[in-house]
Amino acid sequence: MSATKSKRPEVNPAKRGILASIQAFLTSVTFTIMLLSCIAIGSVLGTIVKQGADVEEYLSLYPEGTYRIIRLLGLDDVYHSPWFLALLILFAINLVACTLKRFFSVLKGRGRTELPDERALSAMTMSFRVEGSMSHETITGILPRGYTHVYRGEDGVVCEKGNLSRYGALMIHASIMLILAGGFIGLITGYKGSMVLGQGETKNLITISGGNPKERPLGFALKCKDFRISFYPGGAPKDYVSTIEVIDRGATVLEKQIRVNDPLCYKGINVYQASYQKVPSFSFNIDGENVTLREKDTYNKDGFMMMVVRFETSVHDFGPGVMVAYLDQGEPKTTWFLRNVERLRQKTIRGITLRLDDIKEDLYTGLEISRDPGVWIVWAGFALMLLGLFVNFFMYHRRIYARKTSKGFIVAGVATRNKEAFGEEFERLKEKAYGIPS
Amino acid sequence: MAFHHKILGIVTLLYLILFLIHVIYVAARKERLVALIWIGLYVTLGLHTLGLAMRWAESYRLDIGHVPLSNFYESLIFYAWCVNLIVVLMKKRLAYPAITGLACLIALFLMGYASISPAVDRNIQPLVPALQSNWLHIHVLTCFIAYAAFVVSFVCGVLHFFEWKGVVPPEKAIEEINYKSVVVGFPMLTAGIFTGAVWAHYAWGAYWSWDPKETWSLITWIVYALFLHARIVKGWKGTRMAILSIIGFSSVIFTYFGVNFILSGLHSYAT
Ligand code: HEM
Numbered sequence: 001m002s003a004t005k006s007k008r009p010e011v012n013p014a015k016r017g018i019l020a021s022i023q024a025f026l027t028s029v030t031f032t033i034m035l036l037s038c039i040a041i042g043s044v045l046g047t048i049v050k051q052g053a054d055v056e057e058y059l060s061l062y063p064e065g066t067y068r069i070i071r072l073l074g075l076d077d078v079y080h081s082p083w084f085l086a087l088l089i090l091f092a093i094n095l096v097a098c099t100l101k102r103f104f105s106v107l108k109g110r111g112r113t114e115l116p117d118e119r120a121l122s123a124m125t126m127s128f129r130v131e132g133s134m135s136h137e138t139i140t141g142i143l144p145r146g147y148t149h150v151y152r153g154e155d156g157v158v159c160e161k162g163n164l165s166r167y168g169a170l171m172i173h174a175s176i177m178l179i180l181a182g183g184f185i186g187l188i189t190g191y192k193g194s195m196v197l198g199q200g201e202t203k204n205l206i207t208i209s210g211g212n213p214k215e216r217p218l219g220f221a222l223k224c225k226d227f228r229i230s231f232y233p234g235g236a237p238k239d240y241v242s243t244i245e246v247i248d249r250g251a252t253v254l255e256k257q258i259r260v261n262d263p264l265c266y267k268g269i270n271v272y273q274a275s276y277q278k279v280p281s282f283s284f285n286i287d288g289e290n291v292t293l294r295e296k297d298t299y300n301k302d303g304f305m306m307m308v309v310r311f312e313t314s315v316h317d318f319g320p321g322v323m324v325a326y327l328d329q330g331e332p333k334t335t336w337f338l339r340n341v342e343r344l345r346q347k348t349i350r351g352i353t354l355r356l357d358d359i360k361e362d363l364y365t366g367l368e369i370s371r372d373p374g375v376w377i378v379w380a381g382f383a384l385m386l387l388g389l390f391v392n393f394f395m396y397h398r399r400i401y402a403r404k405t406s407k408g409f410i411v412a413g414v415a416t417r418n419k420e421a422f423g424e425e426f427e428r429l430k431e432k433a434y435g436i437p438s
Numbered sequence: 439m440a441f442h443h444k445i446l447g448i449v450t451l452l453y454l455i456l457f458l459i460h461v462i463y464v465a466a467r468k469e470r471l472v473a474l475i476w477i478g479l480y481v482t483l484g485l486h487t488l489g490l491a492m493r494w495a496e497s498y499r500l501d502i503g504h505v506p507l508s509n510f511y512e513s514l515i516f517y518a519w520c521v522n523l524i525v526v527l528m529k530k531r532l533a534y535p536a537i538t539g540l541a542c543l544i545a546l547f548l549m550g551y552a553s554i555s556p557a558v559d560r561n562i563q564p565l566v567p568a569l570q571s572n573w574l575h576i577h578v579l580t581c582f583i584a585y586a587a588f589v590v591s592f593v594c595g596v597l598h599f600f601e602w603k604g605v606v607p608p609e610k611a612i613e614e615i616n617y618k619s620v621v622v623g624f625p626m627l628t629a630g631i632f633t634g635a636v637w638a639h640y641a642w643g644a645y646w647s648w649d650p651k652e653t654w655s656l657i658t659w660i661v662y663a664l665f666l667h668a669r670i671v672k673g674w675k676g677t678r679m680a681i682l683s684i685i686g687f688s689s690v691i692f693t694y695f696g697v698n699f700i701l702s703g704l705h706s707y708a709t
Contacts, residue, residue, distance in 0.1 A: 029671045033664055040660045047650040047697075079648045183646070192643065232502060232564040240567055260567035261641050272643045273567075370643040378645060382632040389625040 027097040035091045042087065046078030092180050099173040106166060113150040115158050118410055121401055126426045127412035129405065130433050139402040139411060142432040144425055147400065156403035166416075168392025175385035182377030190372035191216070196277060197224035198364050202247065206369045218369065220248040222271065225255070227365040229276060240273050242365040258367075268371055275366030280311045282322050285355040304352055309334065311359075318344075320359050326350075398422050400429070409433075442492035443560070446515060449489055450553060452482040453518070453546035460539030464605055475538060476529070483522045490519060493562065502564035507578040511560050514552035516578070517694075518545040520586035524622070528590065531615050534607040540593040573637035581630035581655075587623030588662075588683075588690050591616050595683035598676070609676070616683055617669060624662045631655050654693040661686040 025031055049070060050061060058067045058076065074081030121127055130139075136157045140149070143159055151158035193206035193216060204221035208214045226243040239259060246254040246266045256264045264271040284291045284299075291299060298307040306326040315321035319340035325332055326349060337356040338344040346355040398415035411433065415422035456478045463471040493506045493515075506512040525532060525541045532538055552558055594616035600606050607615070634652070635645040646652060665682045668674040674682075 029667055033667065033672075036660050036664055040657045043653045043657050043660075046648065047653050051648070234564065236564050237566055238564065239570075261571040261637075263640060263643065270643055272641075274642070368643045375639065375645065379636070382635070386625065386629055386632065389628060393621045393625060 023097075026094060027101050029098070031094050032091075032098065035087060035094060039084075039087050039091065042078055042084050045075055049075045049078070051079075052077055088180070092177065095173055095176055099170065099177070102173075103170055106170060113158055115151055115153065115156050115401055115403055116412075118403060118405055121403055121410050121412040124412040124414060126414070126423065127410060128430050128433070129408065129410050130436070131408035132436075133408070134436065136402050136404070136409070138436060139409060139433065142429065142436070143400060144429070150399075154404075156401065156409075158399060158401050160397065160399045162395040162397045164391050165395040165397050168388050168395070171384055171388030172392060175381045175383075175388055178381030178384060179378050182374035182379075182381060185374030185377060186372040187374075190370065190374065192368070192370040194274065195222065195367045195369055196364050197222065197227075197242075197367065198279075198362060199224055199227055218269070220246055220253075220266070222367070223247055224365050227276070227363050229363065240276060240365070242273055242367070244271060244367075268373060270370050270372075272368040272370070273365065274368035277364040277366060278361045279364055280320075280322075280359055280361050282308060282311075282359055283357040285353075285357055287352050290357070304350065306349075306354075322356065322359065324354075396422070398425075400426075440493075440496055442489050442496055445485060445489035445492060446549070447553065449482055449486045450546065450549040452478065452485065453542050453549055456482065456542045457539060457546055460535050460542065463535050464539075467604070472533075472535060475535065479522060479526055479538065479542075483519070483526055486515075486519045486522060490515065497562045500562060502562065504565045504570075505575050506562075507575055508565055508569050509559065509563055511552050511558045513578065513582070514548050514558070517582050517585060518548040518552075520582045521545045521548070521589050524583065524586040524590060524619075528615075528619065528622075531618060532590070534611070534615075536597055536602075536605050536607060537590065537593050537615065540596075541589060544589050544593075568641050571637050571641060573633050573640065577630055577633040577637055580626050580633060584623045584626035584630055585690050585694065587619045587626065588687050590619035591623065591683045592687035594619070595680040595687070598680035613675065613679065616679065620662055620665055620683070620686075624659075624666060627655070627659055627662065631659060651693065651697045654689065654697050658686065658689040658693050661689050 050057070053076070055067075058070065062070065070076050074083065078084055122129075136152075140147070140157055140159060144161075147159040147161045148163075149157060150160050191208060193208040195203055195206045195218075197203060200223075202221050202223040204218050205215045206218050208216050223245040224242055225245055226241075228239075228241045230238045230241075232238045241257050241259050243255065243257050244264055245252050246264070248266075254264070254266055258264045258271060258273045260273050263273070279294060282293050284293060286299065286301075293299060293308050295308050295311055298305065300306075304326070306324050308322055309325045310323040311320070312322075313320050315336060315338055318338050321336050321338040321344075323334055323336050325334045327333075328350065335347060335349070336344065337347070337354070339356055339359050346353065348354070396416055396418040398413060400411065400413045402409055402411045411429070413422065413426045413429075456475065459471055459475055459478065462468075463475070490506055493512070494503075497503045497506065507516055521541055522545055525538055553560070594612045597606050597612055598609070606612075631652075634655070638647070638652075639645040661682065665679070665686060668682060669679060
C-alpha cells in the first residue's frame with residue numbers, strides 16, 4: 001500500500017499557485033525530514049551546551065563572546081527556547097496535515113470490496129482454478145485462520161486478513177499528536193514543586209523550583225507521620241519510606257507509605273519520595289536548664305547570648321562537634337564542644353556552665369510534588385504508538401477471492417506487502433484445495 | 439572467582455572462537471563450517487544465558503537479589519547476549535557468514551570490554567532505591583534488544599561499501615536485512631523509551647526531563663524514524679540508506695557509551 005501511495009504522480013509545482021505549492025510543501029515528507037533533522041540537531045546542542053546554569057558558571061566555562069551568542073540563541077535552555085518550540089509546532093502542523101491527507105485516501109480505499117470478474121482474477125499473479133461442483137464455503141473452509149468475509153454473494157466470496165494494518169501508519173502518526181498534546185497540556189496546566197517535612201510536621205505549601213523559588217498552596221495538607229531509611233550491609237541505601245497522611249479540610253482522608261518508585265496520588269496530585277535531609281540538633285544543659293538547639297539557632301537569657309554556628313560530624317578524629325559563638329564583653333568569640341571528649345563537653349563561660357549532652361540527627365523527608373493532567377494522554381499515545389507499530393510492521397493486509405466459473409472455481413489472492421510469506425500461505429491453500437474431493 | 443564470572447569468561451572465549459571460525463570460513467569456504475557456526479551460536483547463547491542466570495542467583499545468595507540489568511557491567515554482558523539472540527532470531531534471513539561474523543566480533547568486543555576495562559565494576563552491587571522498579575527491567579530489556587537489532591543494521595550499512603564476491607551478501611539481500619532489522623529495532627526502541635518514561639514518572643514525577651541520555655535516545659529514535667520514512671515514503675536505496683544506518687548506530691553508541699563518559703545525568707550508572 002505504501003509503495004502505491006508514493007508512486008502517485010506528483011503535479012508539476014510550476015502549474016500550481018504559490019499557496020498550493022506552499023501547502024504541498026507543508027504536507028510533504030521532505031519537510032518532515034528537514035524538521036526532524038533540525039529537531040535532532042537542536043537536541044544535540046542542548047546536550048553539549050550546559051543547560052540552565054547561572055551566569056557565573058557560564059562565564060567560567062566559555063569566553064564572554066561565546067556566552068553572548070549562547071544567550072542570544074537561547075542555547076542555555078534549548079528545549080524551552082522559542083525556536084525549538086517553533087520547530088515542534090511546525091512538526092505538529094506537518095504531521096496533522098500529512099495525516100489528514102492520508103486518512104482520507106485510506107478511507108476511500110476502504111469501500112472497494114466487490115468481487116473482480118473472472119478475467120481480472122486470472123490475471124492476478126497468484127491464482128488457481130479448481131474444477132468440480134462445490135459451494136464457496138468449501139473454499140472459505142480451508143482458509144488459514146483469521147480471514148473474515150468482506151463480501152459474500154451468489155457469484156463468490158471476498159475474504160481478507162490483517163485489514164487493521166492499513167491503519168498502522170495512521171495510528172502511529174495520530175499517537176504522536178496525542179503525545180505532543182499531552183505534553184503541551186502538562187506544560188500549560190501542570191506544576192512541579194517540593195516539600196521538606198520533619199517527622200510529625202504538617203505543611204500545605206510547596207516550593208516551586210526555578211530561578212526564584214515561589215511558594216504555592218497545595219489545596220490540602222501533608223503530614224509526615226514517620227520517615228525511615230534502611231541500608232544494605234555494605235552501607236548503600238536500600239529503601240526510603242515516608243508514612244504520609246493527607247489532610248483535607250481538617251480530616252485525614254488518606255494514609256500511605258510512599259517510597260521511591262511508589263508515589264501517592266490524591267486529587268490528581270502525585271507525591272513522590274525524592275530525597276532526605278539530616279538536620280542535627282544539639283541538647284545543651286545551660287546552668288541546669290535543658291535546651292535543644294539547631295544550627296544557626298540562638299540562645300539568649302539574662303544577658304547571656306550564644307549561637308550554634310557550625311556542626312562537624314568529625315572534628316580531628318574526635319567525633320562529632322559543634323562550634324558555638326558568644327559575646328564576651330562585646331567581643332565575638334567561638335569555642336568547640338566535642339560530644340565524645342569529656343574534657344571538651346563541658347565549659348564554663350562568663351560564669352555559666354554549659355554542657356553538651358547529646359547530638360541527634362533528625363531525618364527530614366524530601367518530597368517531590370507534581371500535577372500533570374496530560375500524563376494520561378501521553379500514556380494513551382504510547383499505547384497507540386506501540387499498537388500502531390505492531391500492526392504496521394508485523395501484520396499485513398491480504399485478500400483472497402473465490403469466484404464461481406462455468407467449470408468450478410477460480411481462486412486468487414493479493415497482498416500489499418510481505419508477498420513472499422503470502423505466497424507460501426497461498427501455495428498451502430492451493431494444495432488443500434486440490435485435495436478436496438469434488 | 440564467582441561461578442558466573444567463569445562461565446562468562448568461557449562465553450567470551452567462545453565468541454572469539456566463533457569469530458575465528460568465520461575467518462577460516464572466508465579463507466577455506468567449507469560449507470560445513472556454516473553448520474558449525476550456527477551450532478556454536480546456539481551453544482554460546484545457552485551458556486551466556488546460564489551465566490546471566492547464575493549471576494542472578496548469586497545476587498540472591500548475597501541477599502541483594504535483583505535481575506542482572508542494573509549496572510554498566512551487567513548491561514554490557516546483556517547487550518552481547520541480545521546481539522546473539524537477535525542473530526539467532528533472524529537466522530532465516532542471516533544466512534551470510536559476513537553478518538554473523540561481524541556480529542560475533544561486536545559481541546566479543548562487548549564481553550571483552552566488560553571483563554577487562556578498569557572503568558567497569560564487575561561486582562554485584564545492591565540496587566539503590568531509584569533502580570528498584572519493574573519498569574526499569576522492561577526498559578533495559580527493550581532498549582538492548584533494539585540496540586542489538588541496530589548492530590545488525592550497522593553491519594549491513596558497513597558491508598554496503600565492500601564488494602567481495604561470496605563473502606559480502608548481494609546488495610539486495612543486505613538492504614532487505616538492514617530494513618528488517620530496523621523494523622525489529624525501531625518498535626523495541628520506542629517501547630524502551632516509553633517504559634523509561636513511565637519509570638521516570640513513578641520515580642521522579644516527570645516522564646521527560648531532557649536529561650542527556652533521554653535526549654540522545656530521542657535523537658537515535660528520530661534518526662531511525664527518518665530511516666523508515668526515507669525508505670518507505672521516499673524510496674531511498676543503496677548508499678544513502680547505508681549512511682543512515684551508520685549514523686543511527688553512531689547515535690546508539692553515543693547514547694550508550696558517550697553519555698555515560700562525556701555527559702552526566704540521571705542515567706550515569708556511577709551515581
Ligand atoms: C517522528 C515521528 C514519526 C514517526 C515515528 C513516524 C512513523 C512512521 C512509520 C513507522 C511509517 C511506516 C508506515 C508503513 O510502513 O507503511 C510511516 C509512514 C509515513 N509517514 Fe510517518 N512518522 C512520523 C512523522 C511523520 C510526519 C511528520 C509525516 C508528515 C509528513 C509523516 C508522513 C508519513 C507518510 C506519508 C508515510 C507513508 C505512509 C504509507 O504510505 O503507508 N510521518 N511513518
